[in-house]
Amino acid sequence: MARLLLTLIIISLAISQSSSQGSLPSSTTTPTLINAAAQEYLDAHNSARAEVGVQPLNWSVTLKNTARLIVLYQRDKNNCKFANLSGRKYGANQSWNGGTQQSPQEVVLTWVSEKKNYTYANNSCLDDKCGLYKQVVWKKSLELGCAQASCADSTLTICFYNPPGNIVGEKPY
Numbered sequence: 001m002a003r004l005l006l007t008l009i010i011i012s013l014a015i016s017q018s019s020s021q022g023s024l025p026s027s028t029t030t031p032t033l034i035n036a037a038a039q040e041y042l043d044a045h046n047s048a049r050a051e052v053g054v055q056p057l058n059w060s061v062t063l064k065n066t067a068r069l070i071v072l073y074q075r076d077k078n079n080c081k082f083a084n085l086s087g088r089k090y091g092a093n094q095s096w097n098g099g100t101q102q103s104p105q106e107v108v109l110t111w112v113s114e115k116k117n118y119t120y121a122n123n124s125c126l127d128d129k130c131g132l133y134k135q136v137v138w139k140k141s142l143e144l145g146c147a148q149a150s151c152a153d154s155t156l157t158i159c160f161y162n163p164p165g166n167i168v169g170e171k172p173y
């Protein structure tokens with residue numbers, strides 16, 4: 001709990017500092033708390049959430065660092081292939097794409113594109129393929145942290161969500 005509070009305080013400090021003058025957070029905190037990529041992941045998630053009246057996610061450096069360790073490991077050892085993310089306490093979405101690199105926004109937009117197959121009334125979607133979208137707009141998820149790594153001809157992106165979404169039998173919002 002104390003750690004969560006500290007994280008939230010650091011995040012809000014970072015946000016107020018970066019929005020006031022674009023300066024880096026003080027040296028007592030992690031240097032790149034909310035950089036351009038983080039803002040892109042957040043904005044893409046939060047506009048999809050706003051469309052359905054769900055409150056925005058906040059950026060979590062802890063989640064980002066967790067995702068970063070995994071994408072770097074996959075880059076160095078597994079040619080950027082999908083990671084095995086099961087059995088973790090966070091919700092997780094990942095995306096692999098070959099060829100040209102996708103920006104954080106483009107990756108999140110591919111997840112959000114599942115929305116058109118999703119029917120809120122019965123909380124289901126065509127061929128059961130909307131887990132990515134439902135996690136993006138999952139109301140009880142409050143924090144987001146993502147990271148990306150590239151190999152010669154592919155990119156792996158992982159986002160973690162806390163608390164996790166996609167609880168069986170629950171609607172996202």
Ligand SMILES: *[C@@H]1O[C@H](CO)[C@@H](O)[C@H](O)[C@H]1NC(C)=O
Nearest residue numbers: 082083084085086087088089
């Ligand atoms: C993924 O990890 C889980 C938990 O650690 C394990 O039970 C499962 O067999 C793994 N799956 C694959 C495909 O390696």
Ligand SMILES: *[C@@H]1O[C@H](CO)[C@@H](O)[C@H](O)[C@H]1NC(C)=O
Nearest residue numbers: 091092093094131132135166
């Ligand atoms: C996306 O996240 C949700 C919730 O954690 C999970 O059920 C789903 O399997 C994930 N999909 C991918 C492709 O990572």
Ligand SMILES: *[C@@H]1O[C@H](CO)[C@@H](O)[C@H](O)[C@H]1NC(C)=O
Nearest residue numbers: 113114115116117126127129
């Ligand atoms: C919607 O569902 C169809 C049928 O499964 C699938 O071919 C299509 O890729 C889905 N669209 C998105 C954006 O997920």
Ligand SMILES: *[C@@H]1O[C@H](CO)[C@@H](O)[C@H](O)[C@H]1NC(C)=O
Nearest residue numbers: 119120121122123124125126
């Ligand atoms: C959910 O509702 C949609 C739209 O009415 C329908 O096409 C779909 O078959 C329904 N799915 C289930 C599992 O009932």
Ligand SMILES: *[C@@H]1O[C@H](CO)[C@@H](O)[C@H](O)[C@H]1NC(C)=O
Nearest residue numbers: 008012055056057058142143
């Ligand atoms: C995000 O952070 C702001 C500022 O610290 C806080 O007011 C808000 O409640 C937080 N939102 C969530 C969903 O935790």
